[in-house]
Each structure stands twice: as structure tokens, then as C-alpha cells.
Amino acid sequence: MSRVDIIKESNIVRTPRVMQLEGIFGIAVEKKSRVEFSVEIPLNDHAWNIGLIVGPSGCGKTTIAKTLFHKELIGDFKWFENKSILDSFPNDMGIKEITGLLSSVGFSSPPSWLRPFRVLSNGEQFRVTIARTLAEQPKFVVLDEFTSVVDRTVAQIGSSAIAKSVRRRQQKFIAVTCHYDIIDWLNPDWIYQPASEEFQWRCERQSRPPISLKIINVHRSAWSLFRKHHYLDSTIHKSANCFMALVDDKPAAFTAVIHFPHKTTPSFREHRTVCLPDFQGVGIGNAMSEYVASLYVCKKPYTSVTGHPAMIRHRARSSLWRMTRKPSTVQHQYGFQRIRKSRVSGSAGRITASFQFIGPGRRKEAMRFGLI
Template sequence: MPTLTFHLEAPVAKTARVLQLAGLFDIPPADRSSRSWTVDVPAPNADWQVGLIVGPSGSGKSTLARAAFGDALIGGYEWPADKAVVDGFPADLSVKDVTAALSSVGFSSPPSWVRPFRCLSNGEQFRATLARALCDPRPLVVVDEFTSVVDRTVARIGSAAVAKTVRRQPGKRFVAVTCHDDVAEWLCPDWVIDMPNGTLTRRALRRPPIELEVRRVRAAAWDTFKHHHYLDASLHPSATCFAAFWQGRPVAFASAIHCPGRVCWWREHRTVCLPDYQGVGIGNALSDFVAGVMRCLGKPYRSTTAHPAIIRHRAKSPLWRMTRPPSLGGRHEPNKSGITLGRTRATERFTAGFEYVGPPRPDDARSLLKIQRV
């Protein structure tokens, strides 16, 4: 474990105010102001991916990060003033790469992707900056002022999302520099340097569990979520609606509709996770839960989605079977009454079809759907 000693020094201009201050507070006169730190740092060849430098303002965090990691330190990015946030990423990245990066850090709101960076909320700007940092080709990225300007819920969820993304990339390393120690258990770093004492500790933290409560809700609950859906804000009048609550707050919404005809089935209608809670799998967890509940009604449960993050999740999940790979097109056929549920064609975007093949949830179906027998 190497030790790093760094020294800061600056001249003191003996102005009238400085001399008055020295007299008022009995500050010894000096030509220069200096401060030194001795800090243990992780070895360059050590086995780690996520690190954390934490301490109060003025404790030397940023100075240490510059001294230890040099050009890897990122304080921010220049973003186009009047172009979409997706246009702020390097030109050699495909749209698929950019949207995957944004989704990986919990920024999964396509309507916001087309807005300029300056028009995003603080939480969205935070996640966009993280996504761009993780697209950096350098193997090590150090982010200064990590979570300093966002709500603490956004900070915790965002920390969990970025840690998960980094650990999926072999050889990638990420260091967060922050004055907020509440992100530590969500970031789950391999090591932590506590400033100003400069102690390095190895940690084996586990992220706190996110325990969701799912309730059957009225259609009016959609008003909280509709502006964040990637297609439109409409809700079918016959939709069966559910919401997930965390710590008493609604965080995600899902609904299903019945598709009658010669072959009846239930279809996923709307699934939305609020932006502050994206990136840790809440939306997918609610979607899987609802599928298991609706499957108890004795009909297949199917879904057509264009969202890249949902497609990636379900393509790997044993709970879903892909019935149609991503392609342009897709059609919801009219039922025997001539009524078409949803959009008649989706020729302008890629969509994929899935069917839920996981286990039913009879106990939850009895509770939420008031079914007597399952």
C-alpha cells in the first residue's frame, strides 16, 4: 500500500486587510501559506474497480485526486448549448451506444434525451455527466464533486447505478470524490479514503435492500408518471393499474389490458419508473411482478416494447421468452369486434415482442386482484 505526500503552498499578499486580520485574530505573519498531507493510496496494480474519496470541504479531496490520479480527474463537461444531450457525446459513439450509456446510469427517459443539457433537471444532468464519463475511453475515470448538487435520493440511487455499470466493464475503474458519506453503502466501493486524516480502508459493503410494496391503484395514479413515459401519456380506460411504493413514496407504475379475440391474452400496457429511481431495476422488478400476477388469470401475458433497456433485460431474463426480435414494424391486430388496442402500426421504431414464462404469483393475485381461486 503506497503512501503519497503532497504539499500545497501559496504566497500571502500582505494587504491592509490581511494585516488587520492578523492583528485581530493573532495570526502569525507569514510570507506563504502552506499545508501538507500524507495519505495511503491503493496500489496501481491492485484488484479494484470502484473507489471513494470522502471528506468535508477543504479537507484536500480534490487535491489528493489530482495528485494521485492526474488527468483522470473530471470536474464536468462542455455540452452543446442548443442541441440534444445525446449530441454532447463523442461523435464516434452510435446512438445505440449513447442510449445504452444513459440507461445504464438510470437516465432512461427518451423524451429528456432530446433536450439540451441546460434544460435538464439537476438529477438528469448528474446522470448525463456520469454516462458521458463512463463512455470515456480511459480505463480510469475520477469524478469530482460527485453527487454534490443533487437530492440525496438521486445521489444514492445514482451511486448504485454507476457502480453496477462500472462492474459490468472489465478493466474499467471509477473513483468518486465527494463530501457526502451517505453514498458509500450505495456505491459499494472497493476502497475508501477518509479525509483529512488520509486513512485508506478496504470495505466489503453491501447495497441496502430496496423493498417495494406493490398496490392496486386507480387510473388517476397515472398522472404522477405519464410525463415520463417514452411513448405518450395516454392510458387505456380498461387498464388494470399497479404502483410500486418505496419508503411510502410511489416510484413506479405498471398497467395491463385484456386483448380479446380468437386467442385471448393480457398485454403489458404502460410501465414507468420515476427518473429519480431509475438505474437499479425497480421498473423491471415491477414489470416482472405484474406479469406473474396477471398470468394467474389463465391467459398468456405478452409485451411489445421499444425501450432498449427493457429489451436488453428481457432478452437475458429467464422469466421472458422473446417472440419477435427487435425489428421495424409490428402490428396490433383488431379483435373480432374490429377494435384495435394500442397503435395500429409501429413502423417508425424498433420494437421487440416477449411473453412472460416465469412462475405465476397466486398469493399476490388473490390479494391484488381479489381472485378466490388461482
Template sequence: MPDSFRVQMVSGMFDVSLDEKLTDRFAIELPSDDDWRVGLIVGPSGSGKSTIAAKAFGSQVYRGFRWPKRKAIVDAFPASLETREIVRLLISVGLSSPPAWCKPYHVLSTGEQFRADLAMSLASNESRIAFDEYSSVVDRRTAQIGSAALRKSIDAGHIDKQFVAITCHRDVARWLQPDWVADMETGRLTRRRLRRPQLQLQIRGCDHRQWPLFAKHHYLDPRLNPAARAFIATLDDEPVAFAAVLNHFRKHAFRFTRLVTLPSFQGMGIGGALLDGVAAHLVEEEHADVVSISGSHPAVIHHCNASPRWEFRHLKKTGRRATGFFREHPDWKVSLGRAVASFHYRS
């Protein structure tokens, strides 16, 4: 307890009992077994969350990382990690935009920084991570979607760690779906797993004026083919994802040329839902014979491989040479030089 002449003066002026007022005592039960994946310590500021976490988890508490200013975030991860492992971590927490991976931390949005911090915490060799001040600096929608993305990846086995969120925000509980909750306000430990709120995604056709909102988050050419048909997904009338298709050589054959989800909404499967929804519409309503997608992004490939609606057709390890429109417009990017997997939608 701090003591000084001024402290004693204040104590005397206001009759403050220093031993009583400057000492906090609190106790709460935390799980002693390992039969859980996600925990939550929640309570108002000053309730002792960080103190309890430090006592229970010690060096496993993540309190932030000093990101280098002049390095891309992929270069800030431990040198012992392979690039593929870093990409897997970033995607698992919903930071799925390759352009963001190649930027320094300080130029990312607050939501992207939150997810980068999550990925860095999970890069630890510890089998359990307790994340202090979880979601404290992001807007609540980003916190909720990010929490759902994290739980989804943990359930899928992409993150093989126990994770404890330490926060004063109770709204993340239904999205993070913790296996236990330690409530510092009541002093109680409860074992439960709340049902996650349902997202009502709306999909509709749109014009190309929507594309600029998504263009900078796409890892290929930011331009949109003038002949492309566009579709947009919204949540509560807010744009969250964009897709575009082109006729593929014949009238009733389509291929996806763009599929982008805004950073704040990545990791929840929204892009996959848009992909499936547009493909189903083209087959069922417009009688398409073939709907295909070719891509390099791990999230797209994982979705198509895991879905019974998509059939793997082939893998081009060095991509495809420019033909047709792209041969006539060499300034447009093609897949030459990178591995590309192709899938067809099952009608």
C-alpha cells in the same frame, strides 16, 4: 502563496503566521494495483480530496463538461461515438428516458443532469475515471440510487472502466459499494465492499389518476388506454414506477402497454421488478394463460432476455401495423417503423 500589502496588513493585525496557516500538507495511501473496479475518496471540504486526486489521477479527473445550450444531450457526445453506444452509456447510469436524451442539458432536472455528467465522464477514452464533486448537487435519494445504478452497470460489465468517486458525502458509500475507501479525515485507506441497503418495493393496483406523474417520461403516446388496468410501485409510500396492462384478445390473456420508472429511480431494476411482480400476480392470482410485453426500449429487452421468467417469442424489425382500437384511433401511436421484441412470461 499570495502576498500583497493587504495580506501583510492582515497578518500583522491578527498575528497570523502565513507560512504556517496558508500551507497544508497531507498524505494518504491510494491503491497501487489494478485489482479493483470502484474507489471512493471521501472527506470534508478543504481536506485535500481534489488535490490528492489530481496528483494520483491527473488528466483522468473529470471536473465537469460545458454542455451546449441548443443541442440535445445525445448530440453533445463525441462524434466518434455511435448513437447506440451513447444510449448504452445513458442507460448504464440510470438515465433511461428517451425524451430526456433529446433535451438540452440545461432543461433537465438536477438528478438527470447528474446522470448525464456521469455518462459523459464515462465516454472518455481513459481506462480510469475520477469524478470530482461526485453527487454534490443532487438530493441524497438521487445520489444513492444513482450510485447503486452505476455499481450495478459496472458489475454487469456494461461499463468497462475503473471509477473513482471524490465526494464529501459519506452516504453514497453503501450504495456505490467501493472496493476501497480513502478517508481524508482519518488519513486511512481501507479495502472493503459494504453491503448495499435493501429496497422494499411495494406493488398495488391503482386508478388512472396516478398516470400524469409518469406520462411525460414515457417515450410513446402520453395517453393511457381507458380500458387499461394500472399498477404502481412505491418506496416508503413514494410513487416510483407505473405499469398498465390490457386484455389481449381474450379474457385470460394480458399484455403490458405501459412501463415507466421515474428518472430519479432508474437504473436499479425497479421497472423490471414491477414488470415481474405484476406478471406473477396475473398468472398466480388471476389465472392468466398468457402475459406478454412488446417493446423497443433496450432496458426492457435486456431485462427480459436476462430473466428466466421471460421467453423471447419474436422480433418485428419494422413494428406492427395498427389494428383494432388503434385503427379506429389513428392519432394513437403504434410501433410501425421501429423494431419491437416480444416476450411471454413463463407460468
């Protein structure tokens, strides 16, 4: 893209108040208000997936985006008043593609997928809007006011999840924002700052900043913060030992463990793991699950059964888990467990997979938690 000069003019209607203002501040009498921008964004010089236009309010970000990328700039979507958010995605998208896209931008809460857009939190609406944006314009999209309506922790973690999804899907995405705190998390290939007319290719991009988790042992009543986001149900076993992960002292993820009293191979079993929507998309749920597993494996085998597609994919690729049963339905009949392969999921035959944790144990931490 060569250098572009943008000129915006608007007529000045000289009302009594305008004339008073001219007199008070000594403003020259003009018939038109004129704003000029000279922009050079050489996007054809290198291959890229993510760009960022950033700067303070009034520096021309939106004007530049509308002028240069008017076809790619996304406006407000219309959402069904009472239907699930799933029904607002393009008609030619299958349910697996929609839910996969939602999960990829860090919105992996099936119960929330069933709700209308209007009842979601700001953080959830932000993730859903991004997912629909990538679905509606799969090649090239520009989004104004990026992360402007969400908490800054949510903005940073969400930016990292979105960047990962955009690159995996080989799309082009330009974020327009006044927030500089997302740069290291979004990790753009280029940055343009209208205030200084500075364009920068970021050829040596760094990985996102590390996220520190503080994991504590909690009473099972803490489940009330997480239960509505669990994909299976909202109950928790009375004997469950529960752990919670904090990010900047904010509850982020939860894992509960129960004892499995098998006659020949007693073990511990993961009972519930949930990551809150604001913290999804950067691996916190899996990190929490694996940390707790590393505590219990010091004492007995540790197993888990999950039906969440993203968690199944992660564990199938991980060296920390061994798949003991491939994704299939499990049905109970006449007191015996019967496994049947199926493509249909329901309350009586959900598709799940079984895993055993084979990673190293954390003996010192297990002793600190009083597990051994």
C-alpha cells in the same frame, strides 16, 4: 503508488482587515499560508475498478485528487445550448453505443435523450454527466463533487447503477465526495479518507442495500407523473388498471394493464411500464413489471410487447419470461398483422419483441388487489 507529500503555499497579503484579524485572534504574522498532506494510496497492490476518496469539507480531497490524478480528473463539460444531449457525446460513438451507455448509468428515458442538457433536472444531469465522463475517458476517470448536487435517494440509487456500468465496461473510476451515505451503494474496491490518512482495501465487498417497493393500486390519473418519460407516447387506455411503486413513499415506477379480448386465447397485456429517471438503473422497472404480471397470471395468460432495448435484453435472459416473437418490426396491412425483420425503427415500424410471463403467480396478493 508510493507515499507522496503534497505542500500547498499561498502568499498572505497583509491588508488592514487581515491585520485586524491577526490582532483579534492572536494569529502569528506570516508571509505565507502553508498546507501539507502526506498521502499513500497503493493502487498497484490489487486489481480494482472503483475507488472512493471521501471526507468532510476542507480535509484535502480535491487537492489530493488534482495532484495525484490531474490527467484523469474531469472538469466541466461544454454542452450544446439547444441540441440534444446525444450530440454532445464523442463523434466516433454510434447512437446505439450512446443510448446503451445512458441506459447503463440509469438514464433510460428516450424522450429526455432528445432534450438539451440545460433543461434536464439535477438528477438527469447527474446521470448524463456520468455517462459522458465514461465516454470521454473510457480507461480511467476521476470525478470530484460526486453526488453533491442531487437528492440523497437519487445519489444512492445512481451510485449503484454507475458502479454496475463501470465494472461491466472494465473501467477505472474514482469518486471524490463528502458523502458517506453512498459507500454501500457505490461499493468501491478501496476507500481513502484524507482526514485520518486512512487507506482501506475492501476485499469482501457486499451487494448493494435492498430496495423496498410499496406497490399500490392507483387511478389512471397517476399516469400524469410518468407519461413524459415513456418511450412510446403519453396516452393511456381508459380501461387500464394501474399500479404504482413507492420507494420511501416517493413515486418511483408505474405499470398499467389492459384486457386483450382474443377469440381463442384471451389474456391480459402490459400496457405501460415506466420508471422515473431518479430510480432507474437498479431494476425497479423490471421488478415492478414482473410483480404485476405475477398477479394477473393467476387468472389468464399475461403478455407484453416492448421496444425498449434494456427491457428486451433483461427478459430474454430471464426465466420469468418466454419470448414469443424475436425483435422485429410489426406492420399492419389490410387488416392483417405482418411481421418483417428490419434494422430501421420508426413510428410505422418500430422494432419490438413479444413476451409471455411464465413465472409463478401471487395468488394471495392477487386476491388482496381484488383481481380474483
